[in-house]
Amino acid sequence: MAGLNNGFTSDSTQQLLDKIDQLNAIIDKLTETVAKLSAENAVLREQLNKNSKNSSKPPSSDGLKKPSPKSLRKPSGKKQGAQEGHKGKGFSITQSPDKTIDHIPAKCIGCLNAGKCTSCGVAERRYEIDIVVNTMVIQHRALSFRCMKENGIVINGAFPDNVTSTMQYGNNLEALAVSLNTIGMVSIKRTHEILSAVFGIPISTGTIHNMVMGLAGKLANTVEHIRQAVVSSTINHFDETGSRVDKKTMWFHNASNKDYTYLTVSEKRGTEGMDAAGILPDFKGIAVHDCWKPYWRYGDIRHALCCAHLLRELIGVVENQPEQTWPQEMIDLLLRMKEVRDKAVYSGKENLSYYYLHTFDKEYDRIIEEGRIQNPIQEKKPGKRGRQAKGKVRSLIERLSEYKDAVCLFTKNFFIPFDNNQAERDIRMIKVKTKVSGCFRTKEGADAFAKIMSYIGTSNKHGINSFIAVKKALMNQSNFIFDKVD
Numbered sequence: 001m002a003g004l005n006n007g008f009t010s011d012s013t014q015q016l017l018d019k020i021d022q023l024n025a026i027i028d029k030l031t032e033t034v035a036k037l038s039a040e041n042a043v044l045r046e047q048l049n050k051n052s053k054n055s056s057k058p059p060s061s062d063g064l065k066k067p068s069p070k071s072l073r074k075p076s077g078k079k080q081g082a083q084e085g086h087k088g089k090g091f092s093i094t095q096s097p098d099k100t101i102d103h104i105p106a107k108c109i110g111c112l113n114a115g116k117c118t119s120c121g122v123a124e125r126r127y128e129i130d131i132v133v134n135t136m137v138i139q140h141r142a143l144s145f146r147c148m149k150e151n152g153i154v155i156n157g158a159f160p161d162n163v164t165s166t167m168q169y170g171n172n173l174e175a176l177a178v179s180l181n182t183i184g185m186v187s188i189k190r191t192h193e194i195l196s197a198v199f200g201i202p203i204s205t206g207t208i209h210n211m212v213m214g215l216a217g218k219l220a221n222t223v224e225h226i227r228q229a230v231v232s233s234t235i236n237h238f239d240e241t242g243s244r245v246d247k248k249t250m251w252f253h254n255a256s257n258k259d260y261t262y263l264t265v266s267e268k269r270g271t272e273g274m275d276a277a278g279i280l281p282d283f284k285g286i287a288v289h290d291c292w293k294p295y296w297r298y299g300d301i302r303h304a305l306c307c308a309h310l311l312r313e314l315i316g317v318v319e320n321q322p323e324q325t326w327p328q329e330m331i332d333l334l335l336r337m338k339e340v341r342d343k344a345v346y347s348g349k350e351n352l353s354y355y356y357l358h359t360f361d362k363e364y365d366r367i368i369e370e371g372r373i374q375n376p377i378q379e380k381k382p383g384k385r386g387r388q389a390k391g392k393v394r395s396l397i398e399r400l401s402e403y404k405d406a407v408c409l410f411t412k413n414f415f416i417p418f419d420n421n422q423a424e425r426d427i428r429m430i431k432v433k434t435k436v437s438g439c440f441r442t443k444e445g446a447d448a449f450a451k452i453m454s455y456i457g458t459s460n461k462h463g464i465n466s467f468i469a470v471k472k473a474l475m476n477q478s479n480f481i482f483d484k485v486d
Contacts, residue, residue, distance in 0.1 A: 015280065046320045046392075093127055136198045138170065162475065169211075175471040176402050177208050178215050183454045184464050185429075185436045188212075215473055216448035222478040223262070223451045226458055230255050230262045231282050235415060236290045237423035238280070241267055241430050244439035245446045252450060253428040255279040261457030263450040269295040286413070288420050291403065303406040303481065306420030307334050310407065312402070316395055324393070325419045326371035330400070333363055338418050345414050352411055360411060364404060371397040429453055455481070 047269060050065040054470055091425065108114050142157040161172065169177075177195060180186040187195070192205045198344050230236055240253045251269040255262045266273030271294045274280050278299045280287070288304045289295045295303065317327040346353055375394040390398065400407060410416040433449065440446040452470075457468035472480055 006355070012119050015162045018097055019347065032189050040321075046316070050316065080346065097127070105371050108347070123329055133198055135201060136170075169201075169207075170472055171474050173199075173201070173203075174211050174474055176480050177203065177472075178211050179209060179461070180469055181212055182449060183470075185458060187437050196401055212452070213444070213448050214449045215470065218473055218476060219451050219455050219478055220474070222481070223454050225479070225482065226260050226262050226454055227278055230260050230279055233257050233260070233284045236279070236285060237281065237420050237426070239420065239423035240273070241294075241427050241448070242269070243430055246441065246443050247439075250443070250446065252427060252430045252446075254423050255278045255283075256423055256426040256457070257463055258422065259458070261428075261461065263453050263454045263457075265446045271297055272428065275300075280293075286409075286416065288417065288423070290420060291399065291406075303403070304409040304410075304413075304416045305406045307338070307402060307407065307410070308419035310334065313396055317396070323392065324371075324374055326367050326397075329367045329370070330364075333360070333367060333409075336360075341411050341414065341418075350414060357411065360408065364408065368397060368401045368404075371400075385396055427458055429457075436454055 085383065108117075121270045138157055140163050142159055144154050146152050147155050173195075177191055180191045180194065181188055188205045188208045191208050192203060195201055195203050222423075236255050236257050238253075240251050240257055242249050242251055244250075246263065248267075250265055250267050251273050253264050253266060253273055262277075264277040266276045268276070274286055274294060280295075280301070283298070283301055286302045287295060287298070288306065290306050290309045311331060314327040314331050318331070328456075328474055340352065340356055371393070375391065377390055377394060377399060409417050430453075440449065455473065455478060456466050458471060460466060462481060464481060469481065472478055
Protein backbone atom coordinates (compact mmCIF):
# COMPACT_ATOMS: atom_id res chain seq x y z
CA MET A 1 0.00 0.00 0.00
CA ALA A 2 2.85 2.31 0.81
CA GLY A 3 4.22 1.73 -2.69
CA LEU A 4 0.92 2.60 -4.27
CA ASN A 5 0.57 5.76 -2.25
CA ASN A 6 4.04 6.80 -3.29
CA GLY A 7 2.93 6.54 -6.96
CA PHE A 8 0.46 9.40 -6.61
CA THR A 9 2.05 12.64 -5.50
CA SER A 10 0.17 15.68 -4.34
CA ASP A 11 1.03 17.37 -7.66
CA SER A 12 -0.51 14.59 -9.77
CA THR A 13 -3.59 14.58 -7.58
CA GLN A 14 -4.01 18.31 -8.08
CA GLN A 15 -3.57 17.86 -11.83
CA LEU A 16 -6.36 15.29 -11.87
CA LEU A 17 -8.60 17.58 -9.85
CA ASP A 18 -7.84 20.45 -12.22
CA LYS A 19 -8.57 18.20 -15.18
CA ILE A 20 -11.90 17.19 -13.60
CA ASP A 21 -12.77 20.88 -13.06
CA GLN A 22 -11.95 21.61 -16.72
CA LEU A 23 -14.10 18.71 -17.89
CA ASN A 24 -16.94 19.80 -15.61
CA ALA A 25 -16.69 23.33 -17.04
CA ILE A 26 -16.81 21.90 -20.57
CA ILE A 27 -19.82 19.75 -19.60
CA ASP A 28 -21.58 22.79 -18.12
CA LYS A 29 -20.86 24.81 -21.25
CA LEU A 30 -22.03 22.01 -23.52
CA THR A 31 -25.15 21.53 -21.39
CA GLU A 32 -25.88 25.26 -21.67
CA THR A 33 -25.29 25.12 -25.44
CA VAL A 34 -27.59 22.10 -25.82
CA ALA A 35 -30.29 23.87 -23.80
CA LYS A 36 -29.89 27.00 -25.91
CA LEU A 37 -29.98 25.07 -29.19
CA SER A 38 -32.98 23.05 -27.99
CA ALA A 39 -34.82 26.28 -27.18
CA GLU A 40 -33.90 27.76 -30.58
CA ASN A 41 -34.94 24.53 -32.29
CA ALA A 42 -38.31 24.63 -30.51
CA VAL A 43 -38.82 28.25 -31.59
CA LEU A 44 -37.85 27.50 -35.20
CA ARG A 45 -40.03 24.39 -35.27
CA GLU A 46 -42.93 26.44 -33.92
CA GLN A 47 -42.39 29.08 -36.61
CA LEU A 48 -42.24 26.34 -39.25
CA ASN A 49 -45.52 24.88 -38.02
CA LYS A 50 -47.31 28.24 -37.94
CA ASN A 51 -50.11 28.80 -40.44
CA SER A 52 -53.39 30.69 -40.65
CA LYS A 53 -55.16 28.01 -38.59
CA ASN A 54 -52.94 28.14 -35.49
CA SER A 55 -51.61 31.71 -35.41
CA SER A 56 -52.43 35.26 -36.44
CA LYS A 57 -50.84 34.75 -39.87
CA PRO A 58 -53.23 35.61 -42.74
CA PRO A 59 -54.43 32.86 -45.12
CA SER A 60 -52.51 34.56 -47.95
CA SER A 61 -49.23 33.64 -46.20
CA ASP A 62 -49.95 29.90 -46.45
CA GLY A 63 -49.02 29.86 -50.13
CA LEU A 64 -49.67 26.58 -51.93
CA LYS A 65 -49.14 24.59 -48.74
CA LYS A 66 -52.61 25.04 -47.31
CA PRO A 67 -53.20 23.52 -43.86
CA SER A 68 -55.89 20.88 -43.65
CA PRO A 69 -59.11 22.32 -42.22
CA LYS A 70 -59.58 21.72 -38.51
CA SER A 71 -62.96 22.99 -37.45
CA LEU A 72 -63.61 23.61 -33.76
CA ARG A 73 -67.31 23.04 -34.31
CA LYS A 74 -68.79 19.81 -33.06
CA PRO A 75 -71.03 17.70 -35.37
CA SER A 76 -74.65 18.87 -35.18
CA GLY A 77 -76.10 15.60 -36.39
CA LYS A 78 -77.85 17.33 -39.30
CA LYS A 79 -77.43 16.14 -42.87
CA GLN A 80 -75.18 18.10 -45.20
CA GLY A 81 -76.59 20.85 -47.37
CA ALA A 82 -79.69 22.98 -47.00
CA GLN A 83 -82.18 21.97 -44.34
CA GLU A 84 -85.92 21.54 -44.82
CA GLY A 85 -87.73 24.84 -45.18
CA HIS A 86 -84.66 26.65 -46.48
CA LYS A 87 -85.47 29.10 -49.27
CA GLY A 88 -83.14 28.53 -52.18
CA LYS A 89 -81.48 31.30 -54.18
CA GLY A 90 -80.40 29.41 -57.26
CA PHE A 91 -80.17 30.32 -60.93
CA SER A 92 -83.47 31.94 -62.00
CA ILE A 93 -85.01 34.02 -64.77
CA THR A 94 -85.09 37.71 -63.88
CA GLN A 95 -87.01 39.00 -66.94
CA SER A 96 -89.25 37.88 -69.76
CA PRO A 97 -87.53 36.24 -72.76
CA ASP A 98 -86.41 38.71 -75.44
CA LYS A 99 -86.40 36.02 -78.09
CA THR A 100 -88.11 32.63 -78.46
CA ILE A 101 -86.85 29.85 -80.73
CA ASP A 102 -89.06 26.80 -81.36
CA HIS A 103 -87.47 23.41 -82.04
CA ILE A 104 -89.53 20.81 -83.89
CA PRO A 105 -88.84 17.05 -83.74
CA ALA A 106 -86.09 15.88 -86.08
CA LYS A 107 -88.54 13.48 -87.80
CA CYS A 108 -90.76 16.42 -88.81
CA ILE A 109 -88.02 17.98 -90.90
CA GLY A 110 -88.84 17.23 -94.56
CA CYS A 111 -91.95 15.20 -93.66
CA LEU A 112 -94.83 15.35 -96.17
CA ASN A 113 -97.31 15.75 -93.28
CA ALA A 114 -95.48 18.68 -91.75
CA GLY A 115 -98.02 21.20 -90.43
CA LYS A 116 -100.89 18.69 -90.58
CA CYS A 117 -100.17 16.85 -87.30
CA THR A 118 -102.00 17.92 -84.14
CA SER A 119 -99.85 20.06 -81.84
CA CYS A 120 -99.53 18.83 -78.24
CA GLY A 121 -98.03 22.08 -76.95
CA VAL A 122 -94.61 22.75 -75.49
CA ALA A 123 -92.91 19.61 -74.19
CA GLU A 124 -90.14 21.43 -72.30
CA ARG A 125 -88.64 24.90 -71.91
CA ARG A 126 -84.99 25.77 -71.53
CA TYR A 127 -83.50 29.23 -71.14
CA GLU A 128 -80.21 30.62 -72.35
CA ILE A 129 -79.07 33.83 -70.71
CA ASP A 130 -76.52 35.88 -72.63
CA ILE A 131 -75.41 39.48 -72.99
CA VAL A 132 -75.17 41.74 -76.01
CA VAL A 133 -71.97 43.78 -76.17
CA ASN A 134 -72.65 46.96 -78.08
CA THR A 135 -70.86 50.29 -78.28
CA MET A 136 -73.17 53.27 -78.60
CA VAL A 137 -72.07 56.70 -79.81
CA ILE A 138 -74.39 59.52 -78.77
CA GLN A 139 -74.19 62.81 -80.64
CA HIS A 140 -75.25 65.90 -78.72
CA ARG A 141 -76.19 68.87 -80.87
CA ALA A 142 -76.86 72.35 -79.59
CA LEU A 143 -79.41 73.83 -81.95
CA SER A 144 -79.73 77.57 -82.56
CA PHE A 145 -82.80 79.66 -83.37
CA ARG A 146 -83.44 83.27 -84.26
CA CYS A 147 -85.95 84.16 -81.56
CA MET A 148 -88.87 86.31 -82.64
CA LYS A 149 -89.68 87.20 -79.03
CA GLU A 150 -86.14 88.51 -78.53
CA ASN A 151 -86.16 90.72 -81.63
CA GLY A 152 -84.35 88.20 -83.80
CA ILE A 153 -81.51 87.41 -81.37
CA VAL A 154 -79.92 84.00 -82.00
CA ILE A 155 -80.29 81.68 -79.02
CA ASN A 156 -78.47 78.33 -78.64
CA GLY A 157 -79.41 75.11 -76.88
CA ALA A 158 -77.43 74.09 -73.78
CA PHE A 159 -75.61 70.78 -73.33
CA PRO A 160 -76.29 68.65 -70.21
CA ASP A 161 -74.02 69.37 -67.26
CA ASN A 162 -72.22 66.03 -67.66
CA VAL A 163 -71.31 66.70 -71.30
CA THR A 164 -68.31 69.00 -70.92
CA SER A 165 -66.04 68.36 -73.91
CA THR A 166 -66.16 67.70 -77.63
CA MET A 167 -65.23 64.02 -77.16
CA GLN A 168 -65.75 62.17 -73.90
CA TYR A 169 -66.70 58.79 -72.45
CA GLY A 170 -70.16 58.17 -71.03
CA ASN A 171 -71.03 57.29 -67.44
CA ASN A 172 -71.61 53.60 -68.16
CA LEU A 173 -68.17 53.12 -69.72
CA GLU A 174 -66.46 55.19 -67.04
CA ALA A 175 -68.26 53.27 -64.29
CA LEU A 176 -67.21 49.95 -65.85
CA ALA A 177 -63.57 51.02 -66.14
CA VAL A 178 -63.44 52.20 -62.52
CA SER A 179 -65.28 49.08 -61.30
CA LEU A 180 -62.86 46.74 -63.07
CA ASN A 181 -59.86 48.51 -61.59
CA THR A 182 -61.16 48.84 -58.00
CA ILE A 183 -63.92 46.33 -57.24
CA GLY A 184 -62.58 43.79 -59.76
CA MET A 185 -58.95 44.33 -58.66
CA VAL A 186 -57.89 44.44 -62.34
CA SER A 187 -54.79 46.49 -63.11
CA ILE A 188 -55.12 49.63 -65.21
CA LYS A 189 -53.19 48.00 -68.06
CA ARG A 190 -55.47 44.94 -68.09
CA THR A 191 -58.54 47.14 -67.81
CA HIS A 192 -57.33 48.94 -70.92
CA GLU A 193 -56.84 45.59 -72.70
CA ILE A 194 -60.30 44.28 -71.72
CA LEU A 195 -62.15 47.43 -72.83
CA SER A 196 -60.19 47.59 -76.07
CA ALA A 197 -60.81 43.91 -76.89
CA VAL A 198 -64.49 43.70 -75.89
CA PHE A 199 -65.79 47.09 -76.98
CA GLY A 200 -63.19 48.12 -79.56
CA ILE A 201 -62.56 51.35 -77.65
CA PRO A 202 -58.85 52.29 -77.49
CA ILE A 203 -59.16 53.93 -74.07
CA SER A 204 -55.70 54.79 -72.75
CA THR A 205 -54.23 53.73 -69.39
CA GLY A 206 -53.79 57.40 -68.49
CA THR A 207 -57.50 58.03 -69.05
CA ILE A 208 -58.44 55.08 -66.84
CA HIS A 209 -56.12 56.38 -64.12
CA ASN A 210 -57.74 59.82 -64.34
CA MET A 211 -61.19 58.22 -64.09
CA VAL A 212 -60.24 56.43 -60.86
CA MET A 213 -58.66 59.52 -59.35
CA GLY A 214 -61.61 61.64 -60.44
CA LEU A 215 -64.07 59.32 -58.71
CA ALA A 216 -62.01 59.43 -55.50
CA GLY A 217 -62.11 63.22 -55.61
CA LYS A 218 -65.89 63.22 -55.96
CA LEU A 219 -66.20 60.91 -52.93
CA ALA A 220 -64.34 63.20 -50.49
CA ASN A 221 -67.47 64.57 -48.78
CA THR A 222 -69.20 61.18 -48.75
CA VAL A 223 -66.22 59.43 -47.16
CA GLU A 224 -66.02 62.16 -44.51
CA HIS A 225 -69.71 61.54 -43.79
CA ILE A 226 -68.87 57.84 -43.38
CA ARG A 227 -66.04 58.71 -40.97
CA GLN A 228 -68.34 60.80 -38.80
CA ALA A 229 -70.94 58.01 -38.78
CA VAL A 230 -68.30 55.49 -37.64
CA VAL A 231 -67.07 57.81 -34.88
CA SER A 232 -70.61 58.19 -33.52
CA SER A 233 -71.33 54.43 -33.61
CA THR A 234 -71.65 52.37 -30.42
CA ILE A 235 -69.50 49.42 -31.55
CA ASN A 236 -66.71 49.41 -34.12
CA HIS A 237 -64.28 46.78 -35.39
CA PHE A 238 -60.64 47.70 -35.97
CA ASP A 239 -57.82 46.07 -37.89
CA GLU A 240 -54.81 47.01 -39.99
CA THR A 241 -52.77 45.37 -42.73
CA GLY A 242 -49.62 46.21 -44.63
CA SER A 243 -49.11 46.72 -48.35
CA ARG A 244 -46.33 47.94 -50.61
CA VAL A 245 -46.91 51.57 -51.54
CA ASP A 246 -44.38 53.72 -53.39
CA LYS A 247 -41.61 51.10 -52.86
CA LYS A 248 -42.11 50.87 -49.09
CA THR A 249 -44.48 49.27 -46.62
CA MET A 250 -47.48 51.36 -45.62
CA TRP A 251 -50.52 50.45 -43.57
CA PHE A 252 -54.21 50.37 -44.34
CA HIS A 253 -56.29 51.04 -41.22
CA ASN A 254 -59.86 49.81 -41.03
CA ALA A 255 -62.70 50.97 -38.78
CA SER A 256 -66.07 49.44 -39.59
CA ASN A 257 -69.37 48.07 -38.35
CA LYS A 258 -72.42 46.43 -39.88
CA ASP A 259 -73.43 49.69 -41.61
CA TYR A 260 -70.19 51.46 -42.56
CA THR A 261 -66.69 50.75 -43.85
CA TYR A 262 -63.92 53.30 -43.41
CA LEU A 263 -60.38 52.74 -44.76
CA THR A 264 -57.32 54.97 -44.63
CA VAL A 265 -53.62 54.67 -45.53
CA SER A 266 -50.70 55.72 -43.34
CA GLU A 267 -46.93 55.30 -43.34
CA LYS A 268 -47.24 54.23 -39.68
CA ARG A 269 -48.98 51.20 -38.22
CA GLY A 270 -49.26 52.23 -34.56
CA THR A 271 -50.79 55.14 -32.70
CA GLU A 272 -49.61 57.72 -35.24
CA GLY A 273 -51.42 55.94 -38.06
CA MET A 274 -54.52 55.35 -35.90
CA ASP A 275 -54.65 59.04 -34.97
CA ALA A 276 -54.30 60.03 -38.63
CA ALA A 277 -57.30 57.84 -39.50
CA GLY A 278 -59.43 60.10 -37.31
CA ILE A 279 -61.59 57.49 -35.56
CA LEU A 280 -60.08 56.30 -32.27
CA PRO A 281 -59.12 59.75 -30.87
CA ASP A 282 -62.81 60.77 -30.85
CA PHE A 283 -64.50 57.38 -30.45
CA LYS A 284 -66.28 56.73 -27.13
CA GLY A 285 -67.88 53.32 -27.72
CA ILE A 286 -66.68 49.71 -27.71
CA ALA A 287 -63.69 48.77 -29.86
CA VAL A 288 -63.35 45.16 -31.04
CA HIS A 289 -59.76 44.33 -31.99
CA ASP A 290 -57.02 41.69 -31.88
CA CYS A 291 -55.27 42.94 -28.70
CA TRP A 292 -52.47 44.78 -30.46
CA LYS A 293 -50.83 47.03 -27.87
CA PRO A 294 -51.43 50.50 -29.46
CA TYR A 295 -55.22 50.02 -29.18
CA TRP A 296 -54.92 50.01 -25.38
CA ARG A 297 -53.53 53.54 -25.41
CA TYR A 298 -57.02 54.86 -26.05
CA GLY A 299 -58.45 55.01 -22.54
CA ASP A 300 -61.83 56.58 -23.32
CA ILE A 301 -63.17 53.45 -24.99
CA ARG A 302 -64.11 49.99 -23.79
CA HIS A 303 -62.24 47.09 -25.36
CA ALA A 304 -63.47 43.71 -26.61
CA LEU A 305 -61.00 41.13 -27.86
CA CYS A 306 -61.36 38.84 -30.85
CA CYS A 307 -61.67 35.34 -29.38
CA ALA A 308 -61.01 33.79 -32.81
CA HIS A 309 -57.46 35.18 -32.64
CA LEU A 310 -57.04 33.71 -29.17
CA LEU A 311 -58.33 30.33 -30.32
CA ARG A 312 -55.75 30.22 -33.10
CA GLU A 313 -52.95 31.01 -30.66
CA LEU A 314 -54.20 28.35 -28.25
CA ILE A 315 -54.38 25.80 -31.08
CA GLY A 316 -50.76 26.65 -31.89
CA VAL A 317 -49.72 25.82 -28.32
CA VAL A 318 -51.68 22.55 -28.43
CA GLU A 319 -50.00 21.51 -31.70
CA ASN A 320 -46.44 22.57 -30.81
CA GLN A 321 -46.46 21.64 -27.11
CA PRO A 322 -48.83 18.68 -26.68
CA GLU A 323 -47.69 18.16 -23.09
CA GLN A 324 -49.53 21.37 -22.12
CA THR A 325 -53.09 20.63 -20.94
CA TRP A 326 -54.38 24.11 -20.10
CA PRO A 327 -54.71 25.49 -23.70
CA GLN A 328 -57.22 22.80 -24.72
CA GLU A 329 -59.18 23.50 -21.54
CA MET A 330 -59.26 27.21 -22.41
CA ILE A 331 -60.37 26.41 -25.97
CA ASP A 332 -63.22 24.26 -24.63
CA LEU A 333 -64.22 26.99 -22.16
CA LEU A 334 -64.33 29.76 -24.77
CA LEU A 335 -66.40 27.62 -27.13
CA ARG A 336 -68.71 26.65 -24.27
CA MET A 337 -69.16 30.33 -23.39
CA LYS A 338 -70.01 31.09 -27.02
CA GLU A 339 -72.49 28.19 -27.19
CA VAL A 340 -74.33 29.27 -24.04
CA ARG A 341 -74.36 32.92 -25.18
CA ASP A 342 -75.71 31.99 -28.63
CA LYS A 343 -78.48 29.86 -27.13
CA ALA A 344 -79.46 32.73 -24.83
CA VAL A 345 -79.60 35.15 -27.76
CA TYR A 346 -81.67 32.68 -29.78
CA SER A 347 -84.09 32.36 -26.84
CA GLY A 348 -84.56 36.12 -26.71
CA LYS A 349 -82.65 36.68 -23.48
CA GLU A 350 -80.68 39.87 -22.89
CA ASN A 351 -78.05 38.48 -20.51
CA LEU A 352 -76.69 35.29 -19.00
CA SER A 353 -77.75 34.10 -15.57
CA TYR A 354 -75.55 34.59 -12.51
CA TYR A 355 -74.92 30.85 -12.45
CA TYR A 356 -73.27 30.80 -15.87
CA LEU A 357 -71.32 34.02 -15.36
CA HIS A 358 -70.00 32.81 -11.99
CA THR A 359 -69.18 29.34 -13.34
CA PHE A 360 -67.32 30.71 -16.36
CA ASP A 361 -65.44 33.21 -14.16
CA LYS A 362 -64.18 30.53 -11.75
CA GLU A 363 -63.23 28.11 -14.53
CA TYR A 364 -61.37 30.86 -16.41
CA ASP A 365 -59.27 31.71 -13.32
CA ARG A 366 -58.59 28.03 -12.62
CA ILE A 367 -57.25 27.45 -16.14
CA ILE A 368 -55.04 30.54 -15.92
CA GLU A 369 -53.50 29.27 -12.67
CA GLU A 370 -53.00 25.82 -14.21
CA GLY A 371 -51.23 27.46 -17.14
CA ARG A 372 -48.92 29.36 -14.80
CA ILE A 373 -48.02 26.14 -12.98
CA GLN A 374 -47.19 24.42 -16.28
CA ASN A 375 -45.15 27.44 -17.46
CA PRO A 376 -43.17 28.83 -14.51
CA ILE A 377 -40.94 31.86 -15.06
CA GLN A 378 -37.31 30.82 -14.83
CA GLU A 379 -35.20 32.38 -12.08
CA LYS A 380 -33.10 35.26 -13.24
CA LYS A 381 -29.42 34.43 -13.54
CA PRO A 382 -27.10 36.46 -11.28
CA GLY A 383 -25.56 39.42 -13.06
CA LYS A 384 -27.99 39.32 -16.01
CA ARG A 385 -29.55 42.69 -16.72
CA GLY A 386 -33.13 43.40 -17.77
CA ARG A 387 -36.35 41.54 -17.14
CA GLN A 388 -36.44 37.78 -17.26
CA ALA A 389 -38.04 36.57 -20.50
CA LYS A 390 -41.41 34.90 -19.95
CA GLY A 391 -41.65 33.05 -23.24
CA LYS A 392 -44.53 33.16 -25.70
CA VAL A 393 -46.74 30.69 -23.83
CA ARG A 394 -46.44 32.41 -20.47
CA SER A 395 -46.96 35.79 -22.18
CA LEU A 396 -50.19 34.45 -23.70
CA ILE A 397 -51.31 33.29 -20.25
CA GLU A 398 -50.62 36.69 -18.71
CA ARG A 399 -52.40 38.42 -21.58
CA LEU A 400 -55.48 36.24 -21.03
CA SER A 401 -55.33 37.12 -17.34
CA GLU A 402 -54.74 40.86 -17.72
CA TYR A 403 -57.44 41.36 -20.34
CA LYS A 404 -59.95 38.88 -18.95
CA ASP A 405 -62.81 41.42 -18.99
CA ALA A 406 -62.18 42.24 -22.66
CA VAL A 407 -62.01 38.53 -23.56
CA CYS A 408 -65.28 37.69 -21.78
CA LEU A 409 -67.19 40.87 -22.66
CA PHE A 410 -69.24 39.03 -25.31
CA THR A 411 -70.91 36.99 -22.53
CA LYS A 412 -72.04 40.16 -20.73
CA ASN A 413 -73.01 42.32 -23.69
CA PHE A 414 -74.89 40.42 -26.38
CA PHE A 415 -74.19 43.14 -28.95
CA ILE A 416 -70.48 42.23 -28.82
CA PRO A 417 -69.53 39.48 -31.30
CA PHE A 418 -67.30 36.54 -30.42
CA ASP A 419 -64.77 37.49 -33.11
CA ASN A 420 -63.49 40.40 -35.17
CA ASN A 421 -64.54 38.93 -38.51
CA GLN A 422 -66.31 42.15 -39.51
CA ALA A 423 -63.01 44.04 -39.66
CA GLU A 424 -61.20 41.14 -41.32
CA ARG A 425 -63.83 40.94 -44.06
CA ASP A 426 -63.72 44.68 -44.68
CA ILE A 427 -59.93 44.82 -44.93
CA ARG A 428 -59.50 41.58 -46.92
CA MET A 429 -59.93 43.48 -50.20
CA ILE A 430 -56.57 45.17 -49.53
CA LYS A 431 -54.82 41.80 -49.44
CA VAL A 432 -56.58 40.75 -52.63
CA LYS A 433 -55.53 43.96 -54.38
CA THR A 434 -51.94 43.52 -53.18
CA LYS A 435 -51.91 39.88 -54.25
CA VAL A 436 -53.17 40.74 -57.75
CA SER A 437 -51.26 43.96 -58.41
CA GLY A 438 -48.29 43.46 -56.11
CA CYS A 439 -48.24 47.06 -54.92
CA PHE A 440 -49.58 50.59 -55.22
CA ARG A 441 -47.22 52.77 -57.19
CA THR A 442 -48.07 55.97 -55.31
CA LYS A 443 -49.53 57.02 -51.97
CA GLU A 444 -52.08 59.04 -53.94
CA GLY A 445 -53.28 55.89 -55.69
CA ALA A 446 -53.53 53.99 -52.40
CA ASP A 447 -55.56 56.83 -50.84
CA ALA A 448 -57.91 56.82 -53.84
CA PHE A 449 -58.42 53.06 -53.55
CA ALA A 450 -59.17 53.38 -49.81
CA LYS A 451 -61.79 56.08 -50.43
CA ILE A 452 -63.50 54.18 -53.22
CA MET A 453 -63.59 50.91 -51.27
CA SER A 454 -64.92 52.72 -48.18
CA TYR A 455 -67.80 53.94 -50.33
CA ILE A 456 -68.33 50.58 -52.06
CA GLY A 457 -68.13 48.66 -48.77
CA THR A 458 -70.73 50.92 -47.20
CA SER A 459 -72.95 50.63 -50.28
CA ASN A 460 -72.80 46.83 -50.29
CA LYS A 461 -73.78 46.68 -46.62
CA HIS A 462 -77.08 48.27 -47.58
CA GLY A 463 -77.85 46.13 -50.59
CA ILE A 464 -76.71 48.66 -53.20
CA ASN A 465 -75.22 47.22 -56.38
CA SER A 466 -71.55 48.18 -56.66
CA PHE A 467 -71.81 49.25 -60.32
CA ILE A 468 -74.85 51.40 -59.59
CA ALA A 469 -73.03 52.96 -56.64
CA VAL A 470 -70.03 53.86 -58.83
CA LYS A 471 -72.26 55.28 -61.54
CA LYS A 472 -74.16 57.41 -59.01
CA ALA A 473 -70.89 58.74 -57.62
CA LEU A 474 -69.67 59.72 -61.09
CA MET A 475 -72.90 61.70 -61.43
CA ASN A 476 -72.17 63.45 -58.09
CA GLN A 477 -75.00 61.57 -56.39
CA SER A 478 -72.99 59.44 -53.95
CA ASN A 479 -74.88 60.76 -50.92
CA PHE A 480 -77.84 58.62 -51.95
CA ILE A 481 -76.40 55.78 -49.86
CA PHE A 482 -77.25 57.64 -46.67
CA ASP A 483 -80.92 57.63 -47.66
CA LYS A 484 -80.60 53.82 -47.80
CA VAL A 485 -78.86 53.77 -44.42
CA ASP A 486 -81.49 55.93 -42.76
